[in-house]
Amino acid sequence: MSDDLDWLEAQSIYILREAYSRIKPLAMLWSLGKDSNVMIWLAKKAFLGRVPFPVMHLDTGLEFPETYAFRDRYADEWGLELIKDACPPLEATDPTLPHNSRIAARKTLGLKEAIEKYQLNGVIAGIRRDEQATRAKERVFSPRSEDGAWDFRDQPPELWDHFSSELPPGVHMRIHPLLHWTELDVWRYIQRENIPVVPLYFAREGKRFRSLGEIGITFPIDSQAGDIEQVIAELEVTREPERAGRAMDHDSEDAFERLRVAGYM
């Protein structure tokens, strides 16, 4: 293979096909962000045009209007079986969590409900190792206990692309087909494949969203990058972390770890 993007793509397709072959029923999380769009694109490639499992948007009701418009347009255009159940309210989350984390924790609860409601054994999520330090420690196939908790102290070994695919009762699997991609890889692939993304990623009046989340806990960064080319040029030299605009990551030293241990993506 000539290109590093080809290699990344082939690895992700291999993972998606393993998941589909080994774990059923399965659903894919669609946050509507750039990474999960790439994931849907890869699924279309893996399964030759049809995404053979439902795609779930954990809806907090707090997405930007552009994000909702994007969802409705591409769910239709890509022929997706879309699940868009509303997440439980803020009051249902762990009150000891910092405020911004509680907004994010609504998604954890929404996911828990969906797993129960649709009897899911596997959930495909578009997290990447380079995004955040606890995500860097993740496995490609990551088993979760009944309440969705991540036992990071005792993760199963994973080697030579042999993943843990058998599930004890009460356990579901998180599958991470983009774990080995970087932010820059994702943008270069979006450029190469011409994958649509929410326009909020591109600068308007000197601001753009580098990481897209809920209104109120996600903030734009200073940027002049108005198109993909400029975004890539910006990322090649930046020393700012990708999730700098995510309030929930900065609530306290271990806020994000607590969220993830409890089942957040």
Added chain:
Amino acid sequence: MNLTDRIKAAAATQRSRAFPIVIVGHVDHGKSTLVGRLLHETGALPNGKVEQLRAVSEKRGLEFEWSFLLDALQVERDQGITVDTTQIWFHTAQRRYVIIDAPGHKEFLKNMVTGAAQADAAILVVDAAQGLAEQTRRHAYLLHLLGLRQVAVAVNKIDLIGYDAARFKAVAEDVRGYLAGIGIQAAAIVPVSAKQGDNIAERGQLLPWYQGLTLLEALDAFPARAALGDQPLRLPIQDLYRIDDKRVIVGRIESGSLKLGDRLRFTPGGREARVASLEAWKGAQPPLEANAGESIAFTMDEDVFVERGSLASGTDQPPQEGSRILARLFWLDKEPLKAGQRLTLKLGTAEVDALVETIEEVIDVETLRPAAADHVERNGVARVVLRARKPLALDIYETLPRTGRGVLTRNFHIVAGFVVESAEGGALADITKVDTSVTFADRARLNGHRGGVLWLTGLSAAGKSTVAMAAMQQLFARGRQVYVLDGDNVRHGLNSDLGFTPEARAENMRRLAEVAKLMADAGLIVLVAAISPMRAERARVRGIVGEGFKEIYVSADLDTCRQRDPKGLYKRAFAGEIANFTGVSAAYEAPEQPELELNTGKLSVAQAAERLAAFAESAFLA
């Protein structure tokens, strides 16, 4: 070059495949610190990260530690050790890297293996003062087993020994010698101080006696992964999709390449067909060929039988087909590995039950000497013979690594990784064996005991079923193949058409005996609980079952049974509500020479079960 220049120079290299390197070594020899320093010196750290870490360190009353960068989990920072492997990217002017930091504590070896298995090269970190330590050797040995041959050694904390050239030389010799013993030639042995930054990116000022490469130069000198395209084609089949009218086969090419019209061979089985099409989504022009590393979808010109687990190859240089595998493995489970254990073997996409036939030798990673052993402890390395229940396609690891290695799983988890040294017993051997089938002796060897029938006779409520169940639990716990055939239960199913006339009772007994015999032939120890009151009846059963029949008399006198009467049957029988009730209105002929008598009037259930299980063990010894 200053930092800004380095970042600029490196920007262009970001569009290359990240070269994966793993950092291994003994706990506390400074792996995470080295990684932190590497990231800092290559400008890979985000703005504010170092300041943030300084603040965190201060808050905890600790000296600033580079390792806090990678030890992302609270527990890791609290205890100051790395628990799980992590990955982080950086780049030099030469190329892009992804660094895999592996834990050095022996508790977390499975995480180290997980990290190292993804790498193309390794940095082995050795403390200059301490030299080679237990996990240094174990990690090095595992690198070798995992197929990693590109290793650079960082002799760390050189500042703490006062930049002593003689000490460095001694450690370097030691390391070189050990690595040579396992077939690894270190590309460079570099004296470094991760803490002070000596010889990482910049040459250290305090060790003019060292003229070799800096660590970054050593990394840049590693050749990129060799192309796999020139090797023989190996394509493990992942799945089959039905799309419209097409039967599409999918998988990833592990080595070699294929093109439209190529004749493929599928192992095991050896069926052949030609590639009719390569499929793609959004491909106006579907590809005409595919290479190693690609995940592909294709159709065949004939409808040959193919399933997940098949390995496609060209018609020349096909893989081996084997069921008996001599493998070198590393064991990761808390429970030791023993001969006779059954596990699931995964190789490529094939998955098959396997038996650990023998443990040939366990390798002491300190001395590299093999020794005989009957088990392999956690984190141990051994050569074993694995017998797969059916033949599978494989290669010898030294020839084609990607299809010559696999894992063993047990209880939902990977417990071992192995590489194939040799294999035998494929399809050809099986064809000649078809007529002779699997013998009674074969099953006995597999199970570790022979099949047989323990026929428990006695009055109703004598305790036959209770004792049988308790004995079964004990035998099962010892790994015996054991089953209880309860006369009452069989009457609900197989014999539900039978009543209680003398003819029907005789037929009931005959069927029970025949089923027990079949199960014994299948290798099981069968515990039958049936009143079977007549001597002649039991003699007939003995005739049906043959040599493996053992008569067990569960003796409890009528009064005892009548007092127990768990189902209230005696009460009803004495009231005249049940006709022909054994012991009340029909005779019970006690055995004259039972193989074993269990007087449950005197023995507790546990005692009786204990004796029965012990009897079974000696009676059906393999």
